[in-house]
Amino acid sequence: MGTGFDVVIVRYxxxxxxxxxxxxxYERTLINNLRMLLDKSxxxxxxxxxxxxxxxVHTMDERVIGLVPRVFxxxxxxxxxxxxxxxxxxxxxxxxxxxxxxxxxxxxxxRSRRAGSHSxxxxxxxxQCGDAILEEMRERGVYVDLTSPDHEIHVxxxxxxxxxxxxxxxGTGGLPLGTQGKMIALLSGGIDSPVAAWLMMKxxxxxxxxxxxxxxxxxxxxxGRSMECIKALEAWSPIGLKVYEAPNGxxxxxxxxxxxxxxxxxLCKRMMYRIAIEIMKKEGAHGIVxxxxxxxVASQTSQNLMAEAYRLNYPIYHPLIGLDKKEIIRxxxxxxxxxxxxxxxxxxxxxxxxxxxxxxxxxxLRAEEKVGIEELLQQxxxxxxxxxx
Amino acid sequence: MGTGFDVVIVRYxxxxxxxxxxxxxYERTLINNLRMLLDKSxxxxxxxxxxxxxxxVHTMDERVIGLVPRVFxxxxxxxxxxxxxxxxxxxxxxxxxxxxxxxxxxxxxxRSRRAGSHSxxxxxxxxQCGDAILEEMRERGVYVDLTSPDHEIHVxxxxxxxxxxxxxxxGTGGLPLGTQGKMIALLSGGIDSPVAAWLMMKxxxxxxxxxxxxxxxxxxxxxGRSMECIKALEAWSPIGLKVYEAPNGxxxxxxxxxxxxxxxxxLCKRMMYRIAIEIMKKEGAHGIVxxxxxxxVASQTSQNLMAEAYRLNYPIYHPLIGLDKKEIIRxxxxxxxxxxxxxxxxxxxxxxxxxxxxxxxxxxLRAEEKVGIEELLQQxxxxxxxxxx
Numbered sequence: 001m002g003t004g005f006d007v008v009i010v011r012y013x014x015x016x017x018x019x020x021x022x023x024x025x026y027e028r029t030l031i032n033n034l035r036m037l038l039d040k041s042x043x044x045x046x047x048x049x050x051x052x053x054x055x056x057v058h059t060m061d062e063r064v065i066g067l068v069p070r071v072f073x074x075x076x077x078x079x080x081x082x083x084x085x086x087x088x089x090x091x092x093x094x095x096x097x098x099x100x101x102x103x104x105x106x107x108x109x110x111r112s113r114r115a116g117s118h119s120x121x122x123x124x125x126x127x128q129c130g131d132a133i134l135e136e137m138r139e140r141g142v143y144v145d146l147t148s149p150d151h152e153i154h155v156x157x158x159x160x161x162x163x164x165x166x167x168x169x170x171g172t173g174g175l176p177l178g179t180q181g182k183m184i185a186l187l188s189g190g191i192d193s194p195v196a197a198w199l200m201m202k203x204x205x206x207x208x209x210x211x212x213x214x215x216x217x218x219x220x221x222x223x224g225r226s227m228e229c230i231k232a233l234e235a236w237s238p239i240g241l242k243v244y245e246a247p248n249g250x251x252x253x254x255x256x257x258x259x260x261x262x263x264x265x266x267l268c269k270r271m272m273y274r275i276a277i278e279i280m281k282k283e284g285a286h287g288i289v290x291x292x293x294x295x296x297v298a299s300q301t302s303q304n305l306m307a308e309a310y311r312l313n314y315p316i317y318h319p320l321i322g323l324d325k326k327e328i329i330r331x332x333x334x335x336x337x338x339x340x341x342x343x344x345x346x347x348x349x350x351x352x353x354x355x356x357x358x359x360x361x362x363x364x365l366r367a368e369e370k371v372g373i374e375e376l377l378q379q380x381x382x383x384x385x386x387x388x389x
Numbered sequence: 390m391g392t393g394f395d396v397v398i399v400r401y402x403x404x405x406x407x408x409x410x411x412x413x414x415y416e417r418t419l420i421n422n423l424r425m426l427l428d429k430s431x432x433x434x435x436x437x438x439x440x441x442x443x444x445x446v447h448t449m450d451e452r453v454i455g456l457v458p459r460v461f462x463x464x465x466x467x468x469x470x471x472x473x474x475x476x477x478x479x480x481x482x483x484x485x486x487x488x489x490x491x492x493x494x495x496x497x498x499x500r501s502r503r504a505g506s507h508s509x510x511x512x513x514x515x516x517q518c519g520d521a522i523l524e525e526m527r528e529r530g531v532y533v534d535l536t537s538p539d540h541e542i543h544v545x546x547x548x549x550x551x552x553x554x555x556x557x558x559x560g561t562g563g564l565p566l567g568t569q570g571k572m573i574a575l576l577s578g579g580i581d582s583p584v585a586a587w588l589m590m591k592x593x594x595x596x597x598x599x600x601x602x603x604x605x606x607x608x609x610x611x612x613g614r615s616m617e618c619i620k621a622l623e624a625w626s627p628i629g630l631k632v633y634e635a636p637n638g639x640x641x642x643x644x645x646x647x648x649x650x651x652x653x654x655x656l657c658k659r660m661m662y663r664i665a666i667e668i669m670k671k672e673g674a675h676g677i678v679x680x681x682x683x684x685x686v687a688s689q690t691s692q693n694l695m696a697e698a699y700r701l702n703y704p705i706y707h708p709l710i711g712l713d714k715k716e717i718i719r720x721x722x723x724x725x726x727x728x729x730x731x732x733x734x735x736x737x738x739x740x741x742x743x744x745x746x747x748x749x750x751x752x753x754l755r756a757e758e759k760v761g762i763e764e765l766l767q768q769x770x771x772x773x774x775x776x777x778x
Contacts, residue, residue, distance in 0.1 A: 180690070180691055183691065196711075199710075203683040203710065203711055293592070294594065295592060296403075298408070301569070302594065302676055305704055306675045309703075313700050315695050321588075322585075322591065322708035325403055326562065
């Protein structure tokens with residue numbers, strides 16, 4: 001837009017369905033998140049205001065247009081020029097805007113909306129702006145085409161102001177981060193778990209991460225991949241992300257030493273859940289998030305998932321459960337976690353050649369009793385630390 | 390394709406990642422599902438064969454091209470013409486095919502692949518087919534453009550046969566229905582729950598439905614909407630779908646009569662889960678599927694979801710948990726459940742004006758004890774029936 005912009009219009013819609021009370025809370029959270037993300041990124045703006053289902057970021061900084069669509073809850077964004085709601089001002093600005101970006105012989109349409117009380121209709125706005133543009137550009141062969149124009153100029157008149165824009169940038173959608181409860185997300189260092197955490201962040205959940213470090217059955221690279229993924233996810237969060245690291249290699253060794261080898265993966269997952277549940281209670285969180293997707297690998301069977309969750313009492317969310325690997329990779333690429341998640345690293349070497357695909361609940365419970373699961377858990381919790389990603 | 394087709398090539402890819410044993414089982418299931426769906430729809434075909442990561446449906450029936458992409462596990466589909474792998478036959482067919490659908494002055498490219506042992510390379514195939522087309526159409530201004538051609542002709546030479554096609558139809562993806570475990574899906578009659586069930590079907594799960602009938606707090610229309618949604622989902626299933634119906638109105642009345650009104654929704658959901666768990670055991674299923682999505686309505690808070698699932702021991706899957714309403718509606722429209730799910734019908738009138746958004750687990754457990762939850766469950770199960778959708 002050759003003539004620049006002085007405001008960025010922010011649209012959100014799922015919030016608009018809520019009751020007035022909830023809506024107010026959601027909007028305030030959204031504005032806070034916008035402010036924190038812009039501040040964190042050093043983008044310049046003079047203020048953020050809210051009016052009738054729209055948020056306005058007052059800015060002339062190009063970076064804002066790139067940053068705001070990433071904020072969860074934002075449906076779309078338009079950099080706009082502001083003027084008063086007087087028709088002569090609106091049509092004058094429309095003409096200046098048009099002559100800067102409509103080419104000779106090209107067609108255009110005015111898309112007008114109006115909110116508030118005015119002495120004119122939105123159709124009047126469209127007609128007067130259209131006339132002003134045709135007049136301004138009368139020697140350049142410009143014409144109106146409402147059906148498939150080369151360019152659209154949007155004019156929104158809201159109370160005493162009018163906003164003109166030509167671009168609608170798609171936002172990420174979802175709900176403002178922090179409007180839903182806190183969740184503990186398991187992070188393995190693979191492709192799937194960061195995507196699962198991101199989807200829950202997108203739905204408004206604050207996420208606390210838990211990385212269970214399987215060394216010596218994995219290596220430092222795998223740990224590094226997890227931390228890089230968290231850094232990538234921080235670009236989506238107005239605040240830094242909290243990470244717990246739990247040593248899990250000793251537990252794996254205990255399972256391999258004294259249980260049937262084929263049960264190792266199920267026992268390991270249950271241990272991770274137990275650790276996560278304790279962190280959940282400490283953090284006042286409401287559930288656990290995993291990257292499990294049915295049937296993607298041999299051990300991700302519905303029977304194993306059932307044995308893994310049995311009697312652990314708290315909700316375990318698998319937001320990828322219905323997605324294909326291709327769909328998961330597409331999201332990972334888009335959110336920036338794909339590259340870090342496929343770096344070098346040793347996959348867990350404790351995984352048996354033939355892991356159980358139909359783990360029996362009774363066998364699993366017996367194995368846990370034999371290995372002394374409560375004591376192992378306590379030892380692990382004693383050595384679980386908050387770390388910097 | 391003016392010259393018709395004699396085979397439909399079916400591609401699948403996630404299956405190709407599996408071990409030989411699993412892959413064989415998945416491929417057999419996929420072929421069975423294809424066969425059942427085609428038979429159910431009355432489509433004509435002479436056979437289905439499998440070869441090196443491809444399935445071939447031998448048919449000249451146009452309906453097959455529409456049906457096969459809907460089968461879960463199918464990534465893409467191409468109606469093709471078959472000939473021998475002799476280069477002269479391949480290039481001859483390419484020339485006939487091209488002259489039927491390339492217009493005067495248009496460009497084309499040959500995309501060739503080869504599997505098996507031949508005395509020529511895939512490049513030889515491309516060159517010879519290209520030459521044959523240029524020769525056949527030499528007076529019509531046709532030319533080769535490998536970068537952005539008007540038309541692409543795909544040539545796959547596989548052992549003794551060659552397949553020529555011009556069209557790649559996107560399939561639904563996922564895993565063949567029946568390769569993963571069975572799940573019990575709750576079906577309310579709204580937009581979300583059929584989408585949740587469909588996503589699990591797409592990932593290979595056989596689904597058994599449970600409709601909890603809240604009459605007199607809902608009406609016959611709501612029941613009807615659920616059944617219409619199941620019928621729509623049957624179009625995606627090679628076999629008919631099994632449906633249980635449980636009377637839940639009496640339970641709701643008991644909750645309203647003797648518990649705090651604000652807990653009604655949480656108690657109701659827990660009752661549905663209890664019914665589903667009993668059906669799960671009877672059916673040998675491995676989990677429950679719901680249409681819950683965080684924060685979509687007032688009662689869908691993480692705290693309520695936690696209270697709803699507490700101590701019920703079996704996995705509850707919420708495949709929509711990370712999706713926005715818009716995304717859910719888009720899927721519903723595509724799979725055919727949207728229209729039936731928005732028909733007339735009374736939403737549950739037992740929903741209190743101010744349902745709890747932060748249900749406390751202890752309060753919920755106390756209320757269940759007070760109301761005599763086990764006896765209510767038993768009475769409900771006694772009157773739960775398998776019904777026809």
